[in-house]
Amino acid sequence: MLEQLNAKDFGTPLRTAEQEVTLEIDGMQVTVAAGTSIMRAASENGVNIPKLCATDSLEPFGSCRLCLVEIEGRKGYPASCTTPVERGMKVRTQSPKLQALRKGVMELYISDHPLDCLTCAANGNCELQDMAGVTGLREVRYGYEGENHIVSKKDESNPYFTYDPSKCIVCNRCVRACEETQGTYALTISGRGFESRVSAGQDQPFMESECVSCGACVQACPTATLQEKSVIALGQAEHSVITTCAYCGVGCSFKAEMKGNEVVRMVPNKDGHANEGHSCVKGRFAWGYATHKDRILKPMIRSRITDPWKEVSWDEALDHAASEFRRIQKKYGRDSIGGIVSSRCTNEEGYLVQKMVRAAFGNNNVDTCARVCHSPTGYGLKQTLGESAGTQTFKSVEHCDVIVVMGANPTDAHPVFASRMKKRLREGAKLIVIDPRHIDLVRSPHVEADFHLQLKPGTNVAIVSALAHVIVTEGLLATEFIAQRCEEKAFQQWRDFVALPENSPEAMQEITGVPAELVRGAARLYATGGNAAIYYGLGVTEHAQGSTAVMGIANLAMATGNIGREGVGVNPLRGQNNVQGSCDIGSFPHELPGYRHVSDSTTRHLFEQAWGVEIQPEPGLRIPNMFDAALDGSFMGLYCQGEDIVQSDPNIQHVAAALSAMECIVVQDIFMNETAMYAHVFLPGSSFLEKDGTFTNAERRISRVRKVMPPKAGYADWEVTIRLSRRLGYEMNYAHPSEIMDEIARLTPTFHGVSYEKLDQLGSIQWPCNDAAPLGTPTMHVDEFVRGKGHFIITKYVATDEKVTRKYPLILTTGRILSQYNVGAQTRRTENVQWHEQDILEIHPHDAEERGIKDGGWVGIHSRAGETALRAKVTERMQPGVVYTTFHFPGSGANVITTENSDWATNCPEYKVTAVQVMPVSEPSDWQKKYTRFSKVQHELLDQAKQAISKTKTIA
């Protein structure tokens, strides 16, 4: 057993009953929570009963019979994993008889198991091996000549793990993991008796089955039957480091298992508070991009974007960037440059970028990609509840009776949280889905939505008002809660507004397309079904009325008293790994860290004193404003850290024109991304494996990111910002990211109690963490709202300007899928492409037929912003009139079509609603042809940099 790698396995899950039970195990008095298994009670007290089919992440199954014990006064030998403790029980875990029985069990297993331990990938980390040792197995009497599975064929279809049936002991752990932990039900035991073996789907290869490659079965398998290919290739790791996934806002905790500086595998951390030992295909397997050959490891510069790149030293690149920024400011004014904070980088790195912009650039032109995703959440929740963040922990879902999922697709975008949610749904919680698409949650194994409000895109506010109308007019308000906790006048105004007949489900039916009865049913269930929680995503925020919808959601929670305790609340499912954090640490142009407005002079003075500079009291430009100002000639320089605005932002042609108009764009990234093709300075970035820092996930949970290898290009991103700032004449002195966090904590009341030391102690911390809440705050707004009294806000439905017309009769909405991540810069450079190698357009059979569109055929998509071509997928997941695509591949040009229409309050783009026409085509669009040419030229300019270097080397 590789002790240094594996956490202790107690055999069966923790029980938390308040009642305690005292019993005797091997003569020792032990006290445990009622409902605990004998196996776990023993294990918690240092006695490890042999086991194979039990593991503490799964409910006990009792099939291997290795864990037998003797109980005084009872006949036979009960399995300790399935037998709960009882008061006064006297248990014996070892006796000659038990040892003989266990040895017999092991002998049977081993007789049908290849004896290639020394060359097996699991060697040293195999429970079967361990148990053979523990039971003292010395001979196998049954011989290998009889029938066995040793020649069974290996399934290597999955790019990340193999299934070798010859090694399977049919312990069922994988099947249970797929059901209980992941909730996909992809595995079964097929065949009976000796014939029985694990099978994916209907005896299919893994890749052809329902398997989503989460890795839970691989993690649960006690043998090498399910084994990571990376372990087969590299061997077992020698040390491990706890860190945090750098993909999505779930923020799963992982153990990076290492061999020196090389990652052998990423294993979900059992003690991780966000994921409790679970993972998805991205965090678990798709980390190979970090060492991909496309990584750019040398700084580069060029004068014009049509020039070849030139590799230069760090000093030269940084000097050049700084002098360009100063030159531009001299020519166009102090406010003519700005910076973009990456929501993929750490809190500490983001803090430094916004500090550099405010202190060294001397303006507030700093923004982050939350602009294009959850800025309406920040605005809407601050206005209503008083804090720009979700109200709960993920664990809170275990206490939900009613779950509302609105404009979110958790099984694809927040998979690990989706698994936790599905578990609760299987336990009987009710489900309301509000989404234009038939997302997987609407019906999946053992989960079925009680209501699916399949609204037309762009009508969220209408639905929210209609739900509120039912709650108010049918007397379902939490009157006592409202009277105590909310502002009276605002509540009354809101109540009178939503009660208007024009807000009734019947009146809104025409707009939303949702039958009134469904809305009434859903409202009644939400208001009266017990603990009700709303989980929402970008399908709520990325609209012209995104902020209004967020406020509407907060209104619903206040109106029904569903806030301030476990199992309820308003839960934004945030996109990027650190999008919550990047907002917290002051990346918005109008806010200093901790969501304090730049015009607030007390806060400003606090930072002015700490930083020794004057800070502007006026808000800076937001990302889309930067583009407009660039085209206007008043914004000419940009420092863009870890963000690919050219692919991710709407109306790419507009973005590209804006970037082309700027005089100096500095891109800091690990790859030559789409934005870098417009850049003049390229600074190599570092992956999450190469630096220390913290990420903050959707539950406000701050978790450590730990360096497991040195930065490939020499510096971590925070070190680069420090060096650039220094060249701009503003010194920053930090020896380690922990010192940056100390500064954030000192200057931000909600972070006062946060430090690396405390993070090491507690594992993770949910802010606010300060004197009032030294261990952090799992649930917010418990006794009162952060703003004091909750503030109801009137949310009037206003139709978007992006309307369907004769010319553009369909609505395009965009989203993402499980295996690819956002712009795909990372996942496209992993085997995840095997699941999704191109973006496709989903269209309803009716709309397809009308246009002569065939499944798999090419279609052109036109909007008023542009046109592109994709392959079509004809599917009833879509409602007629609505088409859907993803934006993971740059050449697909999904964002060529989206317009710059945006949320009224935050300028968050309206990605979810674009009026389009779709027609069969035979070739790529003009934009795609142009893009292909441009991209080819840019790659040649990059190759020239490399060739220039190799030539110099040859000459030298």
Place this chain on the structure above:
Amino acid sequence: MDMQNLIHMANQIGDFFEAMPDREEALLGISGHLHNFWEPRMRSQLLKYVDTENGKDLKPIVVSAIRTHRSKLVSQH
């Protein structure tokens, strides 16, 4: 910056606050929003537009909010 876009954005803000029953509050809401979230160059362009073009294509409530709370919207720099 593109004036049509600024007008569109300002009207969207107007649409939101117009729903408030208390008109004073709505006007304050609109001007407060412009003050808190619009960068000075965007605000001054809008102010100039209201002055020179009499707020053509802007919703009346937006024009009224800008006129009533003009001093708040002038950049302090």
